[in-house]
Amino acid sequence: MTRYIFRRLAISFGVLLVGSFLMYVLTINSGDPLEDLRESTANNRDQLMQARTRTMGLDLPWYQRYFTWLRGAAGCFYGQCDLGTDRDGTDVLALLGQAAGATLRLVTIATFAAIVIGIFIGILTAIRQYSGFDYAVTFLSFLFFSLPVFWAAVLLKEYGAIRYNDWIADPxxxxxxxxxxxxxxxxxxxxxxxxxxxxxxxxxxxxxxxxxxxxxxxxxxGWWRSPALGPVIVIIVALAFAVGLTAIFAGIGNKRVLYSTLTTVGVGSVVYFVIQGFFENPNWLAMLGLLLSAVVVGLVSGYFWGGYSRGQAMALSAITAVFTAGLTFVDRLVYAWAGFLEIKPRPISTIGASTPNFGGDFWETTLDWGSQLLLPSILLTLISIATYSRYTRSSMLETLNQDYVRTARSKGLSERTVITKHAFRNAMIPITTIVALDFAALISGAVITENVFGWKGMGAMFKSGLDHVDPNPVMAFFLVTGTAAVIMNLIADLVYASLDPRIRR
Structure with a gap:
């Protein structure tokens, strides 16, 4: 397996090298980087042209400029990254740090949401093939898949932001x-x-x-402007999730797994009251620590309760712990909504990744961050859900017709066991490929989305580089998307081996 991974990495780096060369050549030959200055009537036009020529290295042969960039990009793999400067002399690495943070935040959330929702819908439609629900989902999937991104973005801005902001003023x-x-x-x-x-x-x-x-x-x-969940709703929803998760993947009859997930919710309920004081002034590092602690609690609960189902109990308890922790976090966010509306009366923005000079506390700043992220995430998620649901449905239908699934049913196994333990695991192998490819594709597709919503992400940097015939920002975009594609495909290979042990050999 190790040799296989290193061989794949070597091939991937070769692909990246060839791709970077083609991208660089195409970019520098796409126009004239001095065109705007040639048409200028400024008195110092010649000095400006000379300065830009020095900054962009236009007085050097193209291959020398490319190898200079390649040498600096190679340094990114051992801590000496140098991606050059743009035509204005700004460090591209600094621009990339800001742009990549905005884009990866958007793409990661959209990808995760699309995977969970799309796979769930795909399984349901496969189980209920040719039903009214199946036909409705099929219609919506093709509709979302064929939607022009810019048109759907305009609709979201109109109904999800402008009209909602009008309504929330007097809900x-x-x-x-x-x-x-x-x-x-x-x-x-x-x-x-x-x-x-x-x-x-x-x-x-x-x-x-x-x-x-x-x-x-x-x-x-008046809940819409001053909402609250409270401990009762949090505990009830967490318990319902624990029971539902156990029923789907282990069965209610498996008492050890059920007791494990319920114990996790019980511990989370106690922690809910203990950490309320801490929530007054938290930070993201502390939040990450609490999330990891919740996972540890779930794993420990599954380990002690699991017995012969220890692995399954630990996995389901860890998922329950993450859900309970997330629900506690959402409860505190909901409580902060009223204060957020006082600072920002029109909460859903249509432009930008953050509100300039926003002066709220941790929770209000998080709400602002989330409200800015909401509409572009919904747009990218809807488009990806169509792909995941269709591929999952097709893969599940093919798996459900296999001989080993019919054998499992003939042995008297429950339909839940047949689907979750036999069909679902094998149906996920082709879906893993789609996930790996879709992540990098979403980063590229976010160019249009970021442009419509005014995000200063990698899409804006890529577009600016192309417009100005400036290769360094374009190559920085390529470096991130190409590396993401390599990493995601490597992860897909490891997931293949986990889903099907035969692949390891």
């Missing part, structure tokens, strides 16, 4: 609107859960009544 939901929303959600949920006519009517009816009641209650108490 009110009428009875008619509440009933319509409740009926729509009830119809959607009964289609997802399926069953006979009686079960569908019961599911849809209960959902509609609950949603209508909740919307009207929230409007009456």
């Amino acid at each position: 009110h939901i009428t009875v008619t609107v509440a009933v319509v929303i409740g009926l729509v959600l009830g119809f959607v949920l009964q289609g997802v859960l399926g069953g006979n006519v009686k079960r569908r009517l019961l599911t849809g009816g209960i959902t509609a009544v609950f949603v209508v009641s909740a919307l009207l209650y929230f409007t009456y108490v």
Whole structure:
């Protein structure tokens, strides 16, 4: 396996080298970097042209400029990174640090959300093939996949930002609107859960009544501007998640795994009250420490309760711990919403990755960060969900028709066991390839999204480099996306070996 990894790395670096050469040659031949100065009527035009020529090295042969860049880029792998300067003399490495932080933040969240939602929807549609739910998801998947990014971004800015900001100033939901929303959600949920006519009517009816009641209650108490979850809701939702996760992957009958996840929620419930004082003035490093502590608690709980299901108990308890920790974090964020609205009355921005001169505390700053991230993340997620759901559905259907799945069913195994332990694991092998490729593709696709939403990310840096025929920013973009593609493909290879032990040999 080690030899295989090193061989793949060597091939990947060769691909990066050839790709960098082609990218550099194409960029420097895409136009004239002195065009704007040639058309200038300034008295010091010649001096400006000479200064830019020296800064960009235009007086040197193209191959010498390329090898100078390549030598500096190679230093990034041993701590002496030098990506040169742009045409204005600004250090590209400094620009890349700011741009990559914004873009990778956007792409990572969108990719993770698309993977979770897309795979879940793909499995459901495969299980319920040719149902109304399957047809509806198929239609929406093709719709989202074919949406022009710039057009969808404009719609999101109009309805997700401008009109929402108008509404939140004086939030009110009428009875008619509440009933319509409740009926729509009830119809959607009964289609997802399926069953006979009686079960569908019961599911849809209960959902509609609950949603209508909740919307009207929230409007009456002014919850939209001063929301809160509280310990009761946090604990109930965490318990429901623990039971549901156990039921899906281990079965309620597996008491050891169930007790493990419930113990994790119990510890998280106690910690919820203990850390409230700490939440008054936290920082991200402390938050990361709390998250790692939650994972450790889940692993320890699974280890002691697991017994013959120790591995499964540890994994599910760790997931439950992360969910409970995240729910506690969201509870505190929701509590800070009222203060955030006082600082920023129009909370959802349409331009930029952050609000200039924002003066809130940790929680209010986090809300500002999240509100800026919301719309572009939704856009990239919707586009990727279509891909993941379609590939997952196709892969699951192919796996469910295999002989070993029919054998598992003939042995009397439950449908849950057949799907989660036999079909799902093998269906994920081709999906892993899509994930690896999609991450790098999303970074490239974020160029348009960042342009529409005014993000100063890698897309803006790439576009600026092309517009100015400035190779260094373009090559910095290539270096990050190319390296991301190499790393993600290497991770995919390791995941292959984990999903199918035969690949290790």
